[in-house]
Amino acid sequence: MYLATCSQCKTKFRARTRTKLLEIMRMHLWKYHRAWMIKRIKAGRAKTGGNPPVVGLLRDLATGDFIPGYKKYKRDTYEALKPALDILVKHLPPPVQTSWKVVDKMADLIFKK
Ligand SMILES: [Zn+2]
Numbered sequence: 001m002y003l004a005t006c007s008q009c010k011t012k013f014r015a016r017t018r019t020k021l022l023e024i025m026r027m028h029l030w031k032y033h034r035a036w037m038i039k040r041i042k043a044g045r046a047k048t049g050g051n052p053p054v055v056g057l058l059r060d061l062a063t064g065d066f067i068p069g070y071k072k073y074k075r076d077t078y079e080a081l082k083p084a085l086d087i088l089v090k091h092l093p094p095p096v097q098t099s100w101k102v103v104d105k106m107a108d109l110i111f112k113k
Pocket residue numbers: 006007008009010011028029032033
């Protein structure tokens with residue numbers, strides 16, 4: 001059993017897998033601490049010296065040049081982008097959606113600690 005505590009409100013979470021735990025945490029954070037999440041994403045952005053422009057990002061997704069861990073898509077950048085992409089993706093053309101799914105799977109493997 002994996003356990004975690006919300007750093008913001010001290011709510012406790014438990015899950016059978018680490019992935020599930022992270023998923024629950026992410027949902028909780030977006031639901032109850034949205035402002036804090038946005039602040040954190042902005043801080044991450046500042047730290048990595050600015051996000052790749054969205055247009056460039058979408059083009060990279062469409063052409064398959066979005067490779068997690070490669071060049072501008074290091075862990076910090078990727079983690080800052082992911083929440084936005086997760087929301088945005090259902091409004092994107094199907095090929096880009098597919099591309100994002102692949103990227104997301106790759107990132108899970110590449111950035112796994
Ligand atoms: Zn909380």
